[in-house]
Amino acid sequence: MNYTPQKLREKLHDAGLSATNQRLALGELIFGRGNRHLSAEQLRKEAAAAHIPVSLATIYNTLRQFSGAGLLREVVVEPGRSYFDTNLSEHHHFFHEDEGRLEDISADRLSINNLPPAPNGTDIRRVDVIIRVAREDAQRDVI
Amino acid sequence: MNYTPQKLREKLHDAGLSATNQRLALGELIFGRGNRHLSAEQLRKEAAAAHIPVSLATIYNTLRQFSGAGLLREVVVEPGRSYFDTNLSEHHHFFHEDEGRLEDISADRLSINNLPPAPNGTDIRRVDVIIRVAREDAQRDVI
DNA sequence: GTACGTGCAAACGTTTTGCAGCGGG
């Protein structure tokens, strides 16, 4: 957890984002606790628990801005809900379908053999590998 | 395109679904045109264009039932929208971020080197590989 | 005939927006 409040100000500044009270407070929640997979709703609850006065609109703005600035990585696994991953290193995910929970897979535990080239005129932006798992005794097709 | 209306009745029957007019008509749209990646909204438009009287609720019911029965495969790439893939063979996807379009990658063009074992007590349900691409000149982080 | 499927409209949860006011640089 290489994080200090000081670093957060730099982080925001380097990303071209001004250091508002909300962004500093939310940034402390987001980045101050190691690698996390946050949904907007989770972050809202944590902010409330930490007595940070912040509106839901600002939660969404902040998550989107942080993602756009490369401070977070958005992961889409379920229709109708986004997760934001603080782990920016190359890695992949288990998704526990029955819990709605993500789990990191470090890049050295999984590699892709022969990545096909991007279609003409396009660049590869990201490669997401999602291994969907569920309890052994659960029904299939649970999503 | 190995498809005939006759086969569709069998398909539905084998899946334990009764052959209603709506399911037959939608099935013809879904399966009668080769491999496709359909959203609910697209299917609704095509049904309207084909003068199939069907409500939006039935579109969603049908897509969900077909998926549950293993006739379709749901692919989640964007928050707030599901795609349904008629290609049931093992394969992966390019996702064109700026067009919101999926493109198949056949399994033999990409393979995973060393799949990690599922976490204790869980089974792997599916492995999704999504290669996100965008026009070369487009902004990064477009989603 | 009966259980299951359908249509409609209203509800749902998540995310986005419009606009007035506040605060960072």
Place this chain on the structure above:
DNA sequence: CCCGCTGCAAAACGTTTGCACGTAC
């Protein structure tokens, strides 16, 4: 001081649901 950020409430979006009617078998 000014531009950008924030809060609020309301709207938008895709999707789901409850219930009365219709249809497959």
